[in-house]
Amino acid sequence: MDYLQYLRLDKFPHIWCAGCGDGIALKAILRAVHNIGWEKDNIAMVSGIGCSSRTPGYVDFNTLHTTHGRAIPFATGLKMARPEMNVIVVSGDGDATAIGGNHLIHAARRNIDLTVLIYNNHIYGMTGGQVSPETPMGDFATTAPYGAMENNFDISGLTIAAGASFVARCTVYHANLLGKLIEKALSKKGFSLVEVMSPCPTAYGKINKKGTGNEMILNQKQLAVRVERAKTMSPEELKNKIIIGTIIDRELPEYVNTYEKIISQAQRR
Amino acid sequence: MSEKASIEINEKWCKGCEICVDVCPRDVFEMRNFVAKVKDIDKCTGCMLCEQLCPDFAIIVHAPEKKKKSVSV
Ligand SMILES: Cc1ncc(C[n+]2csc(CCOP(=O)(O)OP(=O)(O)O)c2C)c(N)n1
Ligand code: SF4
Ligand code: SF4
Ligand code: SF4
Numbered sequence: 001m002d003y004l005q006y007l008r009l010d011k012f013p014h015i016w017c018a019g020c021g022d023g024i025a026l027k028a029i030l031r032a033v034h035n036i037g038w039e040k041d042n043i044a045m046v047s048g049i050g051c052s053s054r055t056p057g058y059v060d061f062n063t064l065h066t067t068h069g070r071a072i073p074f075a076t077g078l079k080m081a082r083p084e085m086n087v088i089v090v091s092g093d094g095d096a097t098a099i100g101g102n103h104l105i106h107a108a109r110r111n112i113d114l115t116v117l118i119y120n121n122h123i124y125g126m127t128g129g130q131v132s133p134e135t136p137m138g139d140f141a142t143t144a145p146y147g148a149m150e151n152n153f154d155i156s157g158l159t160i161a162a163g164a165s166f167v168a169r170c171t172v173y174h175a176n177l178l179g180k181l182i183e184k185a186l187s188k189k190g191f192s193l194v195e196v197m198s199p200c201p202t203a204y205g206k207i208n209k210k211g212t213g214n215e216m217i218l219n220q221k222q223l224a225v226r227v228e229r230a231k232t233m234s235p236e237e238l239k240n241k242i243i244i245g246t247i248i249d250r251e252l253p254e255y256v257n258t259y260e261k262i263i264s265q266a267q268r269r
Numbered sequence: 270m271s272e273k274a275s276i277e278i279n280e281k282w283c284k285g286c287e288i289c290v291d292v293c294p295r296d297v298f299e300m301r302n303f304v305a306k307v308k309d310i311d312k313c314t315g316c317m318l319c320e321q322l323c324p325d326f327a328i329i330v331h332a333p334e335k336k337k338k339s340v341s342v
Contacts (some may be wrong), residue, residue: 004326004327012326013281013284013325014325014326015283016324016325017284018284018285019286019287019324020324021286021324022324023323023324023325023326024321024322024323024324025323027321027326028321031321046335146290153315172322173322175321175322176321179321191301212286212287213286213288214286214287214288214290214291214323217288217322218291218292
């Protein structure tokens with residue numbers, strides 16, 4: 001397929017570092033959109049602030065680059081006002097689970113028809129490597145010189161418990177699967193989330209001696225375990241592994257739909 | 270379309286990350302002056318892996334339909 005037809009070519013080359021996974025994730029989004037066949041004008045991409053949040057700047061859709069952590073509230077307003085719009089949120093682990101963590105769980109709880117892609121690179125990339133709720137315990141960050149002291153959020157567990165319709169996880173190395181999971185997420189009516197494991201060689205890789213971007217991405221091949229296989233493995237065997245695939249896919253009432261029903265009920269009175 | 274695959278590299282966008290060199294199962298690429306170059310196009314199977322994994326949109330693979338097979342890694 002021709003990726004360039006979806007891009008704002010005058011904005012290239014993009015700002016992401018050599019070997020950053022974010023460009024691979026963007027390609028997977030574009031393949032998903034292309035396969036579904038949506039018109040560019042019927043898509044709105046919304047983001048907060050961060051390296052990952054620069055994504056909407058590169059795509060020729062309707063785009064909204066908002067404030068740090070607030071992409072989901074903006075996207076919620078947009079979806080309520082224009083339900084026919086296909087709304088995609090691109091967010092970082094800091095953006096979505098630290099400053100924006102409450103928005104994330106409440107959007108999942110409402111099960112509003114948005115697709116949220118959280119690029120998890122275990123760090124605040126844009127601002128130079130501060131610890132995030134996704135920095136593994138013991139790993140280093142500029143604000144964790146002795147190693148991170150806190151547990152992580154389990155993003156999928158959190159959003160499943162909150163009530164999301166669809167939750168998946170994938171590495172950028174498994175780009176083909178990533179595109180397919182994003183396609184499923186985009187097609188799902190209800191809150192859908194894909195956690196995209198996207199290495200940040202600059203702000204996380206270097207301080208943690210994880211190698212260069214290409215090495216970090218290649219390493220995902222060893223780290224990833226398919227959901228189906230993970231079910232047969234013990235917690236010890238799964239330690240430090242990345243479980244990839246569809247984690248939940250279920251039918252639940254969707255918020256915009258419920259809201260529209262209430263409007264027509266009220267009008268009938 | 271010709272029977273052979275061909276590859277376009279946009280050298281202005283390539284950041285020299287070497288992902289294409291590492292992931293190509295047929296050793297088609299090499300690095301020269303921090304930019305990816307096609308070393309041996311004849312070995313290319315048109316699997317599209319390099320195109321999917323180049324983060325910089327710097328690779329376009331033109332693969333003949335029958336050579337093109339979707340990869341699943
Ligand atoms: C209200 C507010 N607080 C802090 C910042 C500074 N800031 C910009 S990006 C960022 C974190 C980015 O990390 P993440 O969301 O994980 O995205 P990444 O850059 O890693 O893709 C922070 C703290 C800001 N822009 N606005
Ligand atoms: S700082 Fe990290 S997340 Fe940001 S562009 Fe560079 S590699 Fe990617
Ligand atoms: S993967 Fe893309 S950016 Fe990286 S070296 Fe190859 S052509 Fe250049
Ligand atoms: S299409 Fe496949 S075989 Fe051809 S250069 Fe790319 S990765 Fe190598």
